[in-house]
Amino acid sequence: xxxxxxxxxxxxxNMNGARSAQGLFHIVSGKRTAQSLAxxxxxxxxxxYGVLTNFNKERFDEITGVLESENWxxxxxxxxxxxxxxxxxxxxxxSFPFLDHLAGLAHWSxxxxxxxxxxxxVQSLSNVLNNHSRFLPVVSDARAAAAVKAVFPxxxxxxxxxxxxxxxxxxxxxxxxxxxxxASLFLQRLTRHERIGSTFEQLAGLYSVPxxxxxxxxxxxxxxxxxxxxxxxxxYPELSKLLPTGEAVSLTISARATYKxxxxxxxxxxxxxxxxxxxxxxxxxxxxxxRSVPDFDISPYITESERQLISRICSKLKDKRLKAIxxxxxxxxxxxxxxxxxxxxxx
Amino acid sequence: xxxxxxxxxxxxxxxxxxxxxxxxxxxxxxGQDVLAVLPTGTGKSICYQLSxxxxxxxxxxxxxxxxxxEDQTEQLKRMGFKRTVAFNSSLxxxxxxxxxxxxxxxxxxxxxxxxLQNKSLILSLKKADVGLFAVDEAHCVSxxxxxxxxxxxxxxxIRREIGNPPCLALTATAGKKVQDDIVKYLCLKEPSxxxxxxxxxxxxxxxxxxxTLDEKQERLQDLIMMLKGPGIIYxxxxxxxxWVCHAAKEAGKKRTAFYHGGMEHHDxxxxxxxxxxxxxxxxxxxxxxGMGINKSDVRYVIHYxxxxxxxxxxxxxxxAGRDGMPAVAILLYHPLDEEIPFHFIEMELPDPLRLPxxxxxxxxKDEMKERIEGAFLAETAARFLEFYIERDEALKSKGLSGxxxxxxxxxxxxxxxxxxxxFRKLINWIRLHSCKRTALxxxxxxxGVMQDDRxxxxxxxxxxxxxxxxxAEADASLLDWREELRLMLL
Ligand SMILES: [Zn+2]
Numbered sequence: 001x002x003x004x005x006x007x008x009x010x011x012x013x014n015m016n017g018a019r020s021a022q023g024l025f026h027i028v029s030g031k032r033t034a035q036s037l038a039x040x041x042x043x044x045x046x047x048x049y050g051v052l053t054n055f056n057k058e059r060f061d062e063i064t065g066v067l068e069s070e071n072w073x074x075x076x077x078x079x080x081x082x083x084x085x086x087x088x089x090x091x092x093x094x095s096f097p098f099l100d101h102l103a104g105l106a107h108w109s110x111x112x113x114x115x116x117x118x119x120x121x122v123q124s125l126s127n128v129l130n131n132h133s134r135f136l137p138v139v140s141d142a143r144a145a146a147a148v149k150a151v152f153p154x155x156x157x158x159x160x161x162x163x164x165x166x167x168x169x170x171x172x173x174x175x176x177x178x179x180x181x182x183a184s185l186f187l188q189r190l191t192r193h194e195r196i197g198s199t200f201e202q203l204a205g206l207y208s209v210p211x212x213x214x215x216x217x218x219x220x221x222x223x224x225x226x227x228x229x230x231x232x233x234x235x236y237p238e239l240s241k242l243l244p245t246g247e248a249v250s251l252t253i254s255a256r257a258t259y260k261x262x263x264x265x266x267x268x269x270x271x272x273x274x275x276x277x278x279x280x281x282x283x284x285x286x287x288x289x290x291r292s293v294p295d296f297d298i299s300p301y302i303t304e305s306e307r308q309l310i311s312r313i314c315s316k317l318k319d320k321r322l323k324a325i326x327x328x329x330x331x332x333x334x335x336x337x338x339x340x341x342x343x344x345x346x347x
Numbered sequence: 348x349x350x351x352x353x354x355x356x357x358x359x360x361x362x363x364x365x366x367x368x369x370x371x372x373x374x375x376x377x378g379q380d381v382l383a384v385l386p387t388g389t390g391k392s393i394c395y396q397l398s399x400x401x402x403x404x405x406x407x408x409x410x411x412x413x414x415x416x417e418d419q420t421e422q423l424k425r426m427g428f429k430r431t432v433a434f435n436s437s438l439x440x441x442x443x444x445x446x447x448x449x450x451x452x453x454x455x456x457x458x459x460x461x462x463l464q465n466k467s468l469i470l471s472l473k474k475a476d477v478g479l480f481a482v483d484e485a486h487c488v489s490x491x492x493x494x495x496x497x498x499x500x501x502x503x504x505i506r507r508e509i510g511n512p513p514c515l516a517l518t519a520t521a522g523k524k525v526q527d528d529i530v531k532y533l534c535l536k537e538p539s540x541x542x543x544x545x546x547x548x549x550x551x552x553x554x555x556x557x558x559t560l561d562e563k564q565e566r567l568q569d570l571i572m573m574l575k576g577p578g579i580i581y582x583x584x585x586x587x588x589x590w591v592c593h594a595a596k597e598a599g600k601k602r603t604a605f606y607h608g609g610m611e612h613h614d615x616x617x618x619x620x621x622x623x624x625x626x627x628x629x630x631x632x633x634x635x636x637g638m639g640i641n642k643s644d645v646r647y648v649i650h651y652x653x654x655x656x657x658x659x660x661x662x663x664x665x666x667a668g669r670d671g672m673p674a675v676a677i678l679l680y681h682p683l684d685e686e687i688p689f690h691f692i693e694m695e696l697p698d699p700l701r702l703p704x705x706x707x708x709x710x711x712k713d714e715m716k717e718r719i720e721g722a723f724l725a726e727t728a729a730r731f732l733e734f735y736i737e738r739d740e741a742l743k744s745k746g747l748s749g750x751x752x753x754x755x756x757x758x759x760x761x762x763x764x765x766x767x768x769x770f771r772k773l774i775n776w777i778r779l780h781s782c783k784r785t786a787l788x789x790x791x792x793x794x795g796v797m798q799d800d801r802x803x804x805x806x807x808x809x810x811x812x813x814x815x816x817x818x819a820e821a822d823a824s825l826l827d828w829r830e831e832l833r834l835m836l837l
Pocket of ligand 1: 802
């Protein structure tokens, strides 16, 4: 079984038929809905959230088909599967230890921008240190370029110091990670002076692993690095300066614009009118902001007693679908429920 | 009189103009309308770039391709022209509005033909006092061009609306008929015409017909092992590009990679840069590769499957030998290869029989747009429908009439017929026994040129003069991470 089979089977086992395969597809492909985010956490498969962003539904269905033909999962009602005894056995037999480092739900909002910034920063630093200032950037993303420009050391002495620090930080992380192959593969994906990084297909060839495994080895390391520098930024000054500044940056561009106007004191009605947004879109923004910006105050939209009510319902209910909560608290709007959930971090 | 060479050096870092550039820029600066046909790789963009700098007024550049637009914008910004903006479908409402507010102080304004239909954008451009209206890939205006883009037909009117600035129409490939269409539909007034030759004398032209598909495959293997790179192999499909790449690697050509539109963005960037930096000897790709890529020392281009048109063929082989040194273009043909391009031609436009089913009962414009989206048409097909619906204002009265469908159907049919005819010409050219170079130039209404040396397969050519060993590969063994990290950062 390859690593993708293992991951999805693991998910099916954890969900135990409580959600459809379609719902699982939304989770692993990283769909940004309150439902997907909440489910990922609820079923303890948060580490897989958004890890298969390169998947389309066909690819997903293909793997589900493989799992079914091996009798590892069985359809209990149309579109819903549970993990069979055979499936549980094979999950015990096979192991991909590196998957333990995955943390999709924790890092999804900034991992891509962090990676692009890191790739461009390392390429720039490595080339400039070798007196090679005209090189072809492997990242064309404008935001990553701006981020690198903002933190790039100005003179050669500070460049040298920055690269030595970065070297030390990587060294420390890789030593703790205890997988020399994964460390080497991660560096091989990066571009340095006189060596452009490798595609996943090339990495698979270089390290004699299937391509899915090359992708997951890389992704696990990236998440590990993010977990470490998030937990202790002071220990990794060089790497953590490449994180997007301010949590608001992790918002989608459109939600960020809403956030900015809210901060300037505009009302929801004004924003709706001025930005020509649908009401539902604006509500999605609010929920996204509540989830991503820790000090965002939701008290204008929901009272303290309403929040407590939702909190009580959630701790009581096994089924944390919005619909189920709404049934228990019919007087509250969906927006209030979603805001409370986002703020409490259940989602 | 200003010294254009000096300005060229100052702003763009080139020491001298390439053939035709200076004359074009002079005519533009004199306020004339200009039609410029410059073969691929001869520096089209410098014409509007330097003109824009000299005019010191905003320049509008109509560009049909998102990727091309992004390349150009990025390139200009890197060269220090920060006041460069791009309007395309990937923009969010806020970004669009913000850019629109800054239009009057912008220097280069890239815009897709579809976006340019926007009324408020037109209004902002009108206020911005545009100094030059440049139309890239101008052949898109012609039904007789290989990439007809209906929205180009409204460019003349938009140009008038924004104050009638001089127009610079640019294209890499245009025969007489297409040139006339460009002048007519873009309403160029007494344009000065600069028609460069399509002839690339340093590229030898070879087309070989294989008796069987197996034979073609063997021939490809032989060529790959014999020819000295860097080289490009074009295929029609993504799967074939990957397959050829694996075959080449198996045969021992290790420094080979594939490239196609199905890969994720970052991986595509990496392969592109590996090729540009000389870390690859061979790239196997679909026509997604090559746009905006400037590698001067490509020594051969092989077509393992057929391009969709003569123009596409000329563009693709034009990526060889930009340094002026000898290069060779080899097309391998088997009659069964014709299937895929035929299929592409069919897909490119909507099937007339489906029209009533797609639009039946539609009454509003928004509804029609939704139907088009829901019909899973190719991008070109969707654009085609959108334009004609918009233009015919078929909805102004009471929904779409049968009359409208009839007109649209005949438009589609005649376009398809034309593309099939053009494709036939390509096949005929492949089978031809007389001089390929002369015949190819004739297809673009140019007089033939026979070269004494390294002309074409018909005139006689020895491929062994393009043979050679690739330079010794660096030791490909992987480094321990500690060593790699040291090389990277210390
Ligand atoms: Zn000849």
